Amino acid sequence: xxxxxxxxxxxxxxxxxxxxxxxxxxxxxxxxxxxxxxxxxxxxxxxxxxxxxxxxxxxxxxxxxxxxxxxxxxxxxxxxxxxxxxxxxxxxxxxxxxxxxxxxxxxxxxxxxxxxxxxxxxxxxxxxxxxxxxxxxxxxxxxxxxxxxxxxxxxxxxxxxxxxxxxxxxxxxxxxxxxxxxxxxxxxxxxxxxxxxxxxxxxxxxxxxxxxxxxxxxxxxxxxxxxxxxxxxxxxxxxxxxxxxxxxxxxxxxxxxxxxxxxxxxxxxxxxxxxxxxxxxxxxxxxxxxxxxxxxxxxxxxxxxxxxxxxxxxxxxxxxxxxxxxxxxxxxxxxxxxxxxxxxxxxxxxxxxxxxxxxxxxxxxxxxxxxxxxxxxxxxxxxxxxxxxxxxxxxxxxxxxxxxxxxxxxxxxxxxxxxxxxxxxxxxxxxxxxxxxxxxxxxxxxxxxxxxxxxxxxxxxxxxxxxxxxxxxxxxxxxxxxxxxxxxxxxxxxxxxxxxxxxxxxxxxxxxxxxxxxxxxxxxxxxxxxxxxxxxxxxxxxxxxxxxxxxxxxxxxxxxxxxxxxxxxxxxxxxxxxxxxxxxxxxxxxxxxxxxxxxxxxxxxxxxxxxxxxxxxxxxxxxxxxxxxxxxxxxxxxxxxxxxxxxxxxxxxxxxxxxxxxxxxxxxxxxxxxxxxxxxxxxxxxxxxxxx
Amino acid sequence: xxxxxxxxxxxxxxxxxxxxxxxxxxxxxxxxxxxxxxxxxxxxxxxxxxxxxxxxxxxxxxxxxxxxxxxxxxxxxxxxxxxxxxxxxxxxxxxxxxxxxxxxxxxxxxxxxxxxxxxxxxxxxxxxxxxxxxxxxxxxxxxxx
Numbered sequence: 053x054x055x056x057x058x059x060x061x062x063x064x065x066x067x068x069x070x071x072x073x074x075x076x077x078x079x080x081x082x083x084x085x086x087x088x089x090x091x092x093x094x095x096x097x098x099x100x101x102x103x104x105x106x107x108x109x110x111x112x113x114x115x116x117x118x119x120x121x122x123x124x125x126x127x128x129x130x131x132x133x134x135x136x137x138x139x140x141x142x143x144x145x146x147x148x149x150x151x152x153x154x155x156x157x158x159x160x161x162x163x164x165x166x167x168x169x170x171x172x173x174x175x176x177x178x179x180x181x182x183x184x185x186x187x188x189x190x191x192x193x194x195x196x197x198x199x200x201x202x203x204x205x206x207x208x209x210x211x212x213x214x215x216x217x218x219x220x221x222x223x224x225x226x227x228x229x230x231x232x233x234x235x236x237x238x239x240x241x242x243x244x245x246x247x248x249x250x251x252x253x254x255x256x257x258x259x260x261x262x263x264x265x266x267x268x269x270x271x272x273x274x275x276x277x278x279x280x281x282x283x284x285x286x287x288x289x290x291x292x293x294x295x296x297x298x299x300x301x302x303x304x305x306x307x308x309x310x311x312x313x314x315x316x317x318x319x320x321x322x323x324x325x326x327x328x329x330x331x332x333x334x335x336x337x338x339x340x341x342x343x344x345x346x347x348x349x350x351x352x353x354x355x356x357x358x359x360x361x362x363x364x365x366x367x368x369x370x371x372x373x374x375x376x377x378x379x380x381x382x383x384x385x386x387x388x389x390x391x392x393x394x395x396x397x398x399x400x401x402x403x404x405x406x407x408x409x410x411x412x413x414x415x416x417x418x419x420x421x422x423x424x425x426x427x428x429x430x431x432x433x434x435x436x437x438x439x440x441x442x443x444x445x446x447x448x449x450x451x452x453x454x455x456x457x458x459x460x461x462x463x464x465x466x467x468x469x470x471x472x473x474x475x476x477x478x479x480x481x482x483x484x485x486x487x488x489x490x491x492x493x494x495x496x497x498x499x500x501x502x503x504x505x506x507x508x509x510x511x512x513x514x515x516x517x518x519x520x521x522x523x524x525x526x527x528x529x530x531x532x533x534x535x536x537x538x539x540x541x542x543x544x545x546x547x548x549x550x551x552x553x554x555x556x557x558x559x560x561x562x563x564x565x566x567x568x569x570x571x572x573x574x575x576x577x578x579x580x581x582x583x584x585x586x587x588x589x590x591x592x593x594x595x596x597x598x599x600x601x602x603x604x605x606x607x608x609x610x611x612x613x614x615x616x617x618x619x620x621x622x623x624x625x626x627x628x629x630x631x632x633x634x635x636x637x638x639x640x641x642x643x644x645x646x647x648x649x650x651x652x653x654x655x656x657x658x659x660x661x662x663x664x665x666x667x668x669x670x671x672x673x674x675x676x677x678x679x680x681x682x683x684x685x686x687x688x689x690x691x692x693x694x695x696x697x698x699x700x701x702x703x704x705x706x707x708x709x710x711x712x713x714x715x716x717x718x719x720x721x722x723x724x725x726x727x728x729x730x731x732x733x734x735x736x737x738x739x740x741x742x743x744x
Numbered sequence: 745x746x747x748x749x750x751x752x753x754x755x756x757x758x759x760x761x762x763x764x765x766x767x768x769x770x771x772x773x774x775x776x777x778x779x780x781x782x783x784x785x786x787x788x789x790x791x792x793x794x795x796x797x798x799x800x801x802x803x804x805x806x807x808x809x810x811x812x813x814x815x816x817x818x819x820x821x822x823x824x825x826x827x828x829x830x831x832x833x834x835x836x837x838x839x840x841x842x843x844x845x846x847x848x849x850x851x852x853x854x855x856x857x858x859x860x861x862x863x864x865x866x867x868x869x870x871x872x873x874x875x876x877x878x879x880x881x882x883x884x885x886x887x888x889x
Contacts, residue, residue, distance in 0.1 A: 083768050085876055096879035102764040109773035225757035225880065232757065232879035252794040254757040635759040646776035647767045651760055651784070692793050 059506035060087065060560040062493055063101045064164045064486030066638045067344075070101055070230050074487060074506040081105050081487060081507060086230060089562060090496060098229035099636040099648060106645045107485065108510070112469040114482040115511025124458045127475045134512065137479055138526040141438075144462040144478070145178075146527060148436045154179030155398050156433055160419070162186045162441030163641065166491060167516040169388040170534060170541070171440060172415070174520050176392075177531045181400040182434075184419035186446050188402070192414045193348035193723035197357035199412040200592040201365070203582030204378060205390070209339025211238075213374035216335045218246040218328075220270065220360055222343035223253040226635040244335055246328050248273065250695035251632070261328045265318035267629055267698055268730035270347050271356030271610040273325065276314030278306045278359070278366060280329035287333070288368030295576060296365060297583070298591020298606065305607050317612065319695075333367045337374025340364060349631070349728040352611045353720045358592070359608035365588045371574050378575050384498030384565025385548035401425045401434070406724045408604070411594050420724035422447065423456035423716065436462040438523070440483070440516055444473045445640045445704045448714035448726040449681060466519055469644060472706055482513035489515040492542045492556070498569070500551055501562030502542075517541060595722070604722055613730050619680060624732035626663060628679060630710035631703040631728055640704030655686040655708030657735060658700040664690050667735055674738040677701060679731055681715040684708050685738060699733055746824050748888050749804050749861060749872060751845070753787065755882035758796035760784075762874035762883055766801070769862055769873035781859035782874060783847050800845045801874055801883070802826070802859035808839035808848060816856065824888075825861035 059074045071087035084104045088095035100107075117137035122128025132140075148156060159175035159182060161168055168185065175183035185192075198206040211217055211234065224235050238245055239258070247259035248270065256262040265273050281287050282303055292299050311322035318325075332338050340363060347357045369375030394400075394415040402418025402425075403410050409418045419425070426434050437457070442465050444450040444457065457463060457476045465477040474480045488509040493501045509515075518538050524531065533544055543553050550566030580586040584593035589606075596606030614621075636648045643649050657677055659669065669675055673688045677699065686701065686708045694700060701710035711728070718727045763782045771778040782801040788794070804826045809817040816832035817839065819825070835854035849857040862872040870876070875885035 083873070085870075085873075086879075094879045094881075096877045097761055097765070098879070099760040099764040102761050102768055102877050105768055105773045226759060229757075229759045229761060229879050233881065236881065252792065254794075254796060257789070257792050257794050635757075635761075636764075647764050647778070648760075650777075651763070691795055692788070693795055 059504045061506045062486055062491070062503040063097070063104060064166070065100045065104070065107060065642065067165070068228055068230070069486070069493070070097060071501075072097070072101065072104065076506055079507055081108060089499070089501065093230050094233040096230055096232075099651075100638055100642055103642070103645050103647045104487070106647055107642070108487050110469060110644055112644050113510060113513070114467055114470050114474070114480055115513060116482060117512065118470075118480045120478050125454070125475050127470070129480065134522070137481060138522055140479060141464055141523055142526040145436055145438070148461060149178070152433050152435050155181055155400075157182065157436040157438060158401070158419070158422075158434060159183045160185070160437055160439040160442050162439070162443045162446065163639070164441065164486070166486075167440065167520065169392045170517045170520050172392045172394060173531045173534055174438075174524055176395040177524060177529045178527075179395065181395050181398045182417050183394050184401070184417045184422075186443070187414070187416065188419045189446055189725055191344045192409070192416070193354055193720065193725045194342060194345060194357060195414060196409060196412050196723055197348070197354045198361050200354075200408070200594050201358060201361055201583075201589050202370070206342065207371070207376040207378050208380060209341050210337070210374050210377050210380055211339060211341070214243060214337055214339040215374065216244040216246070216332055216338035217341060218248070218332050218338065219255060219259070219341045220248045220343060221346040222341060223249065223251070223255045223633050225254040226633050227343070229635060244331055246332060250698060252693040261324060261331065263320050263324060263328055264695065265320050266695060267627060268350040268352065268356070268613050268727075269318040271352060271359040271608060272309065272314050272317040272612075273320070274356070274359035274363060275306050275309035275608070275610060276311055276318075276325050277329035277332065277363065279309045279314070280311060280326050281333045281366060282306060284330070286330065287366050291365065291368050291370075295581070295588050297585040297587035297589045297593075301607055302362070302590040305609070309610075332363070336367065336369055337372055338367065338369050339375050346632075346729060348720065348723060348725045350730050351613050351718060351720050351727040353725055353727075354722040355605065355608050355610065359610065362590055362608060365590075370588070371576060373573055377571065377573060379569070379571035381496065381571055382498045383569045383571075384500070384567055385569065386494050386500070386565075387545050387548060389494060399431055401431070402724060404431060406722070407598060407602070408594060408722055409724065418724050420447070420719065420726065421716070423453040426456040426459055434460070436460060438464055440466045441468075442473050443471060443640055445709060445711060447716070448711055448718065448728070449716040450709060450711055452716055466516060469641070471640070481519060482511060483516050483519065484509040484513040488513065490542070492545045492553075493562075494545070495562060498549075498565045499562050500546060500549060500556060500565060502553070502556040502560070504560060602721065613727060619732050621732065624679065624734050626733050626735065627698045628677065628713060628731045628733040629698055629700050629729045630714055630731070632700050634702050637702055637704070640706075643705055653687050653689070655684070655701060655705045655710070656689040657686040658689050658691055658694060659735065660694040660696045660698070661690045661692060662696050663699070664688060669735060669737065675735050676738055677713060677733050677735050679713040679715070679733045682712050684710065684713055688735070699735060703728075746822065746887060747866070748886050749802070749875065750884045750886070751800055751803055752882045753798050753800065755880050756796070756798040757880045757882070758798055759879070760797070760799060761877045761879065762801065763799045765873040765877035769865070779849060781847060783845070785846070800847060802845060802847050802861070804859075804861060805844065807842045807844060808856075808858065811838045811842040813838060820863065823861065823863060823866050825863055825866070826858070827860055827863070828856050828858050830855040
């Protein structure tokens with residue numbers, strides 16, 4: 053028997069990065085268990101985290117620097133040394149920068165996210181404004197909508213102190229499973245819950261009110277609730293008078309959204325819309341829980357979310373305990389996260405198409421139309437890409453993007469796995485997982501912890517930030533923080549908190565920062581809102597500025613995607629929703645984990661039984677989904693959880709890619725986000741002409 | 745018996761964590777086709793029009809032990825867990841139909857396979873993998889008086 057140890061580390065598979073105990077024997081992970089660092093965590097894991105061992109020891113892991121020797125896309129690579137890899141990078145990038153300018157190089161990051169500030173520093177030092185992330189199609193539009201109203205970063209609900217919580221399109225039990233005990237505590241604490249979701253889910257079934265609306269109609273529902281709240285004088289008049297910009301125009305607009313009209317749009321009854329509006333407005337403090345991207349995956353996404361996000365200000369729930377506060381509990385300052393600014397001295401990609409993305413800066417360029425930008429040299433030639441975790445399956449029509457990426461003169465992808473996206477790269481460099489490195493974690497409540505390296509990196513894989521530092525060194529480009537090496541980088545992150553790296557090493561469960569910032573409510577009483585008017589903008593001046601040039605509205609105007617006249621609804625009678633949450637999936641990455649991929653057949657075309665009957669389809673039958681953008685084969689799965697008329701397919705699967713069905717031009721004109729969750733489709737039997 | 749492993753299907757949210765944790769506890773990463781001791785079962789709540797996939801597992805009730813004519817299934821003294829001695833199993837499958845959770849499998853040689861309650865972990869003072877990983881409180885591991 054070898055040496056057994058328990059290493060206190062963190063998962064890195066999806067966003068929340070839950071704490072994990074890794075049981076290690078002879079330098080190898082034998083098993084993993086959840087760990088409890090704060091009262092909201094139950095100490096368990098989700099299925100993805102529980103499969104960590106198969107994620108780390110996956111046969112698709114890239115273990116050595118690899119140079120492409122075959123055609124692009126062929127997957128033929130040969131092992132080279134790190135030295136040679138760095139030489140190739142410097143030898144390719146520096147001449148490209150010289151000839152086409154630094155802006156011709158795209159710096160891209162997919163998952164995981166932990167090294168992002170360092171990559172942004174790299175892009176800045178190199179001189180490119182084109183630092184982009186997967187958030188060009190994922191979260192940032194949600195924040196953009198919020199910023200256009202309040203001028204700050206999105207404020208999440210204070211669930212521990214709320215009397216009512218409204219969950220707007222998130223299935224908590226499947227999106228952040230380790231928080232389940234906290235969700236269960238609502239009932240015990242007498243907290244009222246409202247869930248807005250087209251599907252019946254474990255979360256919606258527990259709600260006091262479930263508003264089951266047609267996908268993409270969220271804006272109409274929020275305007276309808278506002279209509280009730282204003283009509284019945286349930287809004288916070290004092291706050292509105294003092295702090296809101298554009299209330300009269302807004303009020304006149306919502307007057308037309310009567311519960312009856314909204315019922316016609318959303319499919320929910322007027323009674324339930326009224327009941328939910330009254331509960332949210334009167335049983336305060338009330339918080340709204342926003343999902344990361346569901347609402348903004350519709351072509352009216354930003355305006356729909358603006359309509360929803362206005363509700364806290366309308367009802368006096370903005371920046372109060374139990375509502376949507378600006379400061380959720382005590383915090384401790386740190387460096388890096390959200391503090392590194394993007395170089396914006398030159399036009400970035402996406403800037404002409406989506407100007408508001410840059411006005412309400414999220415410190416990244418908008419690369420949703422990346423394929424077109426590369427192929428059309430728009431707004432200028434793009435010749436190289438330095439990517440970490442580039443995954444073309446995050447975009448609509450991913451194969452189109454693959455073809456565009458092929459045109460680049462140089463593409464290096466730093467990855468955990470030899471993905472299909474990596475096969476287009478000239479170089480693939482092996483990153484290590486969260487289990488194979490030390491990392492400073494910034495936690496809630498002003499706490500910090502050091503994620504311990506549980507095992508030595510597999511093969512010659514390395515920590516992403518050390519790879520960034522080496523690349524920069526070889527190109528002789530500098531950043532004062534990254535020049536100091538990785539240990540000092542961790543110290544730099546911690547510095548403002550008053551903690552040292554040594555103290556964290558000695559306290560594996562983490563410590564609270566020595567410098568603490570106590571939460572304050574109603575911060576707006578002392579500091580104006582960071583919007584053009586200095587107020588909460590129900591009428592957004594940032595958007596209205598582009599009314600004539602781009603057709604944006606200052607008010608949260610509802611436009612129904614179903615009124616799209618270009619699409620023949622007789623040919624495409626069903627609505628397609630790609631990528632709705634599944635508990636054991638996360639984009640493309642975990643399909644390669646057999647313990648997870650074995651949980652259900654691939655690729656499932658999930659339909660309501662009534663729809664299946666209408667199109668003569670049966671459970672487990674092979675079928676084809678067709679949209680104006682393309683076709684995909686899969687297996688029919690019937691579920692009464694679905695909203696009738698809506699077909700769900702999860703994305704990211706190379707054997708049946710739902711995103712291939714979404715047109716690359718079906719975008720929200722404000723954010724550039726694809727309408728992943730409300731496109732148009734039909735479903736037919738695989739063998740044409742077959743009778744059931 | 746000193747411990748009790750329970751499963752509450754109403755609390756189960758269908759996240760599959762226990763199904764996967766069971767594999768992690770009993771298998772190497774390379775065992776791609778390994779079978780979890782927890783099953784997947786579709787249940788429907790007609791009133792709420794809601795379906796979910798729950799993962800029932802062995803509750804160590806002893807029904808299989810009582811049904812076994814070969815004496816291959818026994819109760820471990822200290823923990824109260826119901827275990828199988830595969831050498832004694834004749835493969836008659838008398839246990840299969842009496843299992844209230846439908847979680848008994850047979851290996852390639854036809855020998856009965858069942859949940860061992862992660863007995864090695866219990867001996868180290870830990871809890872079964874499924875109970876530890878379950879965030880919804882649907883699986884519990886309790887000491888009984």
